[in-house]
Amino acid sequence: MAGQRERPEQKIANDRSLTAYQRRCYALLLNVPSGKVVSYGDLAKALKNTGARAVGRCVGANPYAPEVPCHRVVRSDGKLGGYSGGINKKIKLLRSEGIEVKGGQIDGFQEKRHRFN
DNA sequence: TATTTGACCAAGA
DNA sequence: ATCTTGGCCAAAT
Numbered sequence: 001m002a003g004q005r006e007r008p009e010q011k012i013a014n015d016r017s018l019t020a021y022q023r024r025c026y027a028l029l030l031n032v033p034s035g036k037v038v039s040y041g042d043l044a045k046a047l048k049n050t051g052a053r054a055v056g057r058c059v060g061a062n063p064y065a066p067e068v069p070c071h072r073v074v075r076s077d078g079k080l081g082g083y084s085g086g087i088n089k090k091i092k093l094l095r096s097e098g099i100e101v102k103g104g105q106i107d108g109f110q111e112k113r114h115r116f117n
Numbered sequence: 118t119a120t121t122t123g124a125c126c127a128a129g130a
Numbered sequence: 131a132t133c134t135t136g137g138c139c140a141a142a143t
Contacts, residue, residue, distance in 0.1 A: 021140065040125050044138085051138040052125035058140070060124050075125070082124025090124090121143075129134085 008067050018063075021050075025058045026068045028116075034069075034097040036114040037106060039076040046116040052076075060084050066093055078109035 012018065012026050028046055032038045040059075041052040059070040065085060071093040075081045080101065083090035091101050100107040 019140080041127095044125085050140080053123060053137095054125090054139040054141090056124045057122085058124095061141090070124085073124075077126085080124085084124075087124090119143100122141085123139105126136105126138080128136095 008064065011064065012068070021054070022058055022061065025055060026062065026064065029059070029068055029070065029073070031116070032069060032072050032114045035099065035112065037072045037074045037094070037099065037109070037112055038114040038116075040073055040081065041076050042113075042116070043073060056081070072097075072114075074106060074109075078106045079104055080106070 006014075008030055009027060012023050012030075015023075018026075024047060025043065028043065029038075039052075040055045043055045043059075044050050044052045047055070055073070059073050060082065062068050062070040062084070065071065071083060071090045073081065080087060080090060094101060094106075099112060106112065
């Protein structure tokens, strides 16, 4: 498949249909590894001068899911947040990466939280 | 240019 | 634990 050779970072950088904000946001999100999650607010802090709601709106428009792992973006209280492809899909993807969701809460949320350095 | 909308967040009248 | 409130900020209208 032709589209698969190019690395995600490059696809993002080259896609002119994305806003500059989307490119920054998705590029950062690619640093969050499988098995980890990150909150909308933490992503916002790492992006500087932006807000959690803007991040939510932005990842909600992610055209490269799940390659750009917006399913790893969750709420700061350990709840799931949303998913454009349906919340069930988000749960499934997370579970496939070793993250369990019980009663609407991420199991072991704090330990599985990614920290930007 | 101004207003409205949301996959949010922190604090708590 | 749950709800409200004020704050937040990019996009869409």
